[in-house]
Amino acid sequence: MQGVMRGFIHGVDAVNYRLGRIVMYGIFVLMGVLLWSSISKTFFLPTLWTLEMAQFIMVGYYVLGGPYSMQMGDHVRMDLLYGGWSDRKKARVDLFTVLLLIFYLSVLIYGAISSTAYSLGYWKTEPISYLFGVVTGTEEIGRLEQSSSAWRPYMWPVKLVMLVGFFLMLLQCLSEFCKDVLRLKGQTI
Template sequence: MRVLLGFARAVDGMNRRIGLVVMYGIFVLMAILLWSSISKTFFLPTIWTLEMAQFAMVAYYMLGGPYAMLTGANVRMDLFYGNWSLRRKATIDVITVLFLLFYLGVLLYGALGSTAYSLGYWGDAPIAFFTGLITGAEEVGRLEQSSTAWRPVIWPIKVIMICGLFLMLLQALSEMVKDIARALGQDLPEPKT
């Protein structure tokens, strides 16, 4: 159990550092939207601001999600849960995190497929495609571009989504390890709610 708790501490530390940096992304988003307003009012309107604001929001949301889970900032239905003991909460959380892990796994696999498509791969084995990219057996095809007038390539934001989902998966595993330890009666700090 000590090794698993070490894993949980490492994941928590990594997601805490990433979250503390990513939380300033809201200022990037505000700057993009401010420039959009200024350029529409005083200059020629820019075509890139709306889509860039969407990309910034996706990065903020996806990379900040694991930090929100770590700090307990996520929304929780507290009808019965609040009155339960810490061990009972931990037992129920171990069960419910299994559903979260499955859901995140499906999302991650879908994100891998979508990213492979945006890199010009039209097959049905995205993991084999990325393995082939690493070994040199596969090549990047025609890059997917947005259908807007700006027409940026889409793969960078999809890679950020993969990173965010992977970090969320790691944080869910960390939470599961801590909940198993609490359910077994180990004395850990109470999770933030």
């Protein structure tokens, strides 16, 4: 069982580490879009797409970078008490709080599945089976949702990024859960 846990930890950590290292350069893409927005507003006609594209890039940066941040321990935490605790006490508290985060992420994933299905034109009550059908080719994509802005981009790409990001965060939480279980057993990771 510990071998399976270690394999899961290493696999999830490797995926999130590599993706996080790539996504962290998205800040430069965001800076480029915002720089172009400033230049076009100052010297040319303002472009309609820049601010909404900056929002989409920021969503990807934040959501796909979250698992990397959690893996590195760089997320926000109240260290007032936590910093002075022993490793075993930290593992016990983390074990409890990661369960709460897993529940929260499960709710977010269900909402993201529904929202992604809606953006692909699904209006009924079974979004999970619909998305599975789209992936396998048994369901057709309906009328695609577009933003209400003047630019009117399709919404499914950003919603799909959110769904993938929430799922990777859930996997990272399960990895952290396994790490805490191994720490409580006195094992090294």
